Amino acid sequence: METLIKLSLITHIAAGTIALLTGLIPMLAKKGSRLHNRAGLLYVYCMIAVAASAVLLCVFQPFKLFRLFLAGIAVFSFYLSFTGWRATKQKKTGPAFGDRVLTFVTLAVSIGMIGFGGWLLSQSFSVVSVLFTFFGVLTMTFAVQDVRLIGKTPEAQHWFFQHFTRMGGSYISAFTAFVVVNIGRIAGDHVPAWLGLAGWIAPSLIGGMLIGRTVRYYKIKFSTPKKVAVAV
Template sequence: MEALFKTLLILHIAAGTLALVAGPLSMINKKGGKQHSRTGKLFFYAMMLVSGTAISMAVLPAHHSLFLLIIGVFSAYLVSSGYRVLYLKGLARGQKAPLLDWVISLTMAAFAAFFIYLGLSGILSGSGSSSSTVSVVFGSIALALAAKDVRKYTKAPADKNFWLYDHITRMIAGNIAAFTAFLVVNNTLLPPLVAWLGPTVIGTAIISFFITKYKQKARRKATAETVIVKITASN
């Protein structure tokens, strides 16, 4: 069992290191370009290996870890849903979400409810630590994202660019998860709660920056198209 754990740990560290490099590179590369696609796929596969090894280590009898379970499940959901949304652009035009996407979202919803329950149980019993608060925070975020998935699966999104905003949000959130894990494991200076939630605060600001940037770009494009149509009609 220890040999298996050590093997999983080596794979986990190697994949995590790759994800920590590929993720930021993908963010700074031009969106839609070949380099963005390549580094994005590298980040995706690295994070899926990180998640798989984390979950496997978390459930080993001698190594139970709520930390690894939360990070593993949440990371797998973020990057898989962020990647899959690229194939769901047609939802705004009546496309139906495949079973795979329903499974991903509903599985996350179930785990999110479990994380919230564990966190609240610890807090209400008075025995909770910072991990209980973290469990509630991450569980709540995951549940909100899964609920958003279900809404777009059952009702066509009004904004045709919804997939872009979801892709940006989920993939950057995957980066947040990777940096959170790295910081928590290696932290020797910061309070545990800061190490856990600090990357989320910073990452949320980055997500807001990119979403605002692309929404403004979409509005300018729509305005330009409207002007062209009016000029054409007047002639």
């Protein structure tokens, strides 16, 4: 058991570090290029390893609320990255059977997070209870979006926007978890409350603004008619 825990921890740290580094490449590389595609796929594989190792660490180590919460965040980050990657394979067909199963599993996880967070809040108010509820609702929001797409033909550019918004959201979530876990090691044992709160909020605010700006840019680009050269 101890060996399994050590291997899971090593896998979690290694995969998380590689994901944070390689996740930057698709953002900067030319869209659709070999570098963009391969780095993005490596990022997805790393997020699968991060989520799986986080769940194993949560199951086989002594129970801690924060550890359980981080496992939920890992599942959330994985779901965003995986559905973002799968969007490029579903340009015309929509979600396959495996995608639907994953969606409903994630939906169940989100319900569990919300329910557990609500139960914690009923016992006493705490930051962890609020975070459980908040990220549970956030996870449910994305899962419900995918449930609504089942059996429907996706819109022409739906896959494009889902791809980069979810991959970007996954990176923000993974980066936030990295900051929160390591902020104590960087700033010392006595971390000010405002700094811990900033660790949760700042990545989402900055990343959300960048994603929103990118969405607006491409919507304008796609809605602008292309000029056709006329031979004289």
